Amino acid sequence: MSEIPAELRYTKSHEWVRALPDGSLMVGITDHAQGALGDLVFVEVPEAGRQLSAGDACAVVESVKAASDIYAPLGGEVLAGNDSLATQPELVNQDPYGQGWILRLRPDADPDSALLMDAAAYGEFVAAGH
């Protein structure tokens, strides 16, 4: 069973979202997603300043099996991409909710307004075979 931290929110495309004290959001991919992708060999993160709409493809994770887009869970401005991933894509596998974060975002809208799942709902979503 993959790890699903209780304090995070989740998307149907397997991103996690963490609300930071300054009102910005941190985004990464879930433990389940990294497990399904397998060992990552390349991660492309967005540059700071880029404007995103909700649902925009904003990063790419590539494993030996597949390349997948990461979608912006909310619209907003990219504050930073995790540059460490350029040389250490394995951080996403080793620590998906910590050092393997992908981007930080200043959201346009209240995060609660987005249709994100809580940990229990995401756990059911994964168990249902998604």
Add this chain to the structure above:
Amino acid sequence: MENAMQAREPVIFELSRPGRTAAAQQPPPAPAHDIPERYCRQRPPALPEVSELQAVRHFTRLSQQNFSIDTRFYPLGSCTMKYNPKVCNALAMLPGFLDRHPLAPAVTGQGLLTCLFELQEMLGAVTGMAGVSLTPMAGAQGEFAGVAMIRAYHRGRGDLQRNEIIVPDAAHGTNPATATMCGMKVRELASGPDGDVDLAALDAALSPATAGIMLTNPSTLGVFERNIVEVARRVHAAGGLLYYDGANLNAILGKVRPGDMGFDVIHVNLHKTFSTPHGGGGPGAGAVGVGERLLPYLPVPVVGRDGAGYRWLDERDLPQSIGRLSGFMGNTGILLRAWVYLRILGADGLRRVAEFSTLNANYLLARLIEAGFDPACPGRRASHEFSLTLRREAREFGVTAMDFAKRLLDYGYHAPTTYFPLLVPECLLIEPTETESREELDGFVEALSAIRREAGTDPELVRGAPHTLPVRRLDDVRAARQLDLAWRPASQ
């Protein structure tokens, strides 16, 4: 043979000894070129120094280690690795074709131009398209040409805001890449649980920004898109065009035509469906066909006919063309092989290709279900290929689709496509093609069943496969992370 399969063949540089050479490689007595001295290299390049016999043995042994359709069953889903009749090769190698210079005048090449014109006509007839250009030199270039024509069409109408291409999640990975190369934004579309396009999701994706949609039908899940006519109606109503990826054309030859389904543009992988070399043995050919609306935009040159016979039409004849994709006329030698194949089979033969590729796929699927494997789309009939999900095997035995694929190599089979389409967990995508016998298909079922038993009794055996090949499981993660494409001796 077994020894040849099992010994690791050294890199040819490892065979090199200073000063060793072959008579065929002696330098000429006087310079054979007039390149000014200052542009010539001062030191010889670091090429391997081996005898002629060493070179012959090295490459012969490598060719013996090659898994190919001429030696093994090669059920690589969505790639249509079928047998290429040798006669196609033999006839395309006739001296009259082989010795012709691409810039020789058309009047001396009416035979070749007749073949290429007929190939254009036959591909148009099979796909239901109004015009065909043979110039794209690979499937990817055909895709590029197709989306470039869609872009040119909208621009030609002053419809400049159309910059989105819709791509279903079961699509070929090249589709989003092509759309991006053509400056389009990609919108991904989820498939429904039975493998068809979700019409509600399609409606949500369509907008005044929609340039078109890229579809493979039958899809990469190996099922026929049952909503296709309705999909076409809705995309056209929204002002978009439909692009058909010809990857899976083999299943429908002579049965149903993309043009009749409502598609505006198609690329055809001649190296998949029309039996030209495929899989590293290329080069490929990705002919494009278009409906009436896109005719003016076809890439040049195309073969035309007038009172004087056949000639190449170029930018002067098609001023709105998206232009040229290569210096000459496409991979002409490959196009000739496809022409021979089509002339040999005829319309009836092509229908039999579709029927037997579909029959073989459904036979194999039924037998594998009987053997306990899970189909990705339960209840759906296979087209010419089908997906299995080995999720249960992965959970119960800790043995993945990749482990099954590697173990198949020990049994003498090329692995099916793995982990594709991406939406199927632990996926094997299997395409037997019409050219395999029932005995071959039965042998493949036996091998997969045996591996399943091994997964239960001795999972380490499967996880450690392959055991009988010159190289074992490669560290593909490290190879991708520390990319190193230049061989050098260990001592340097």
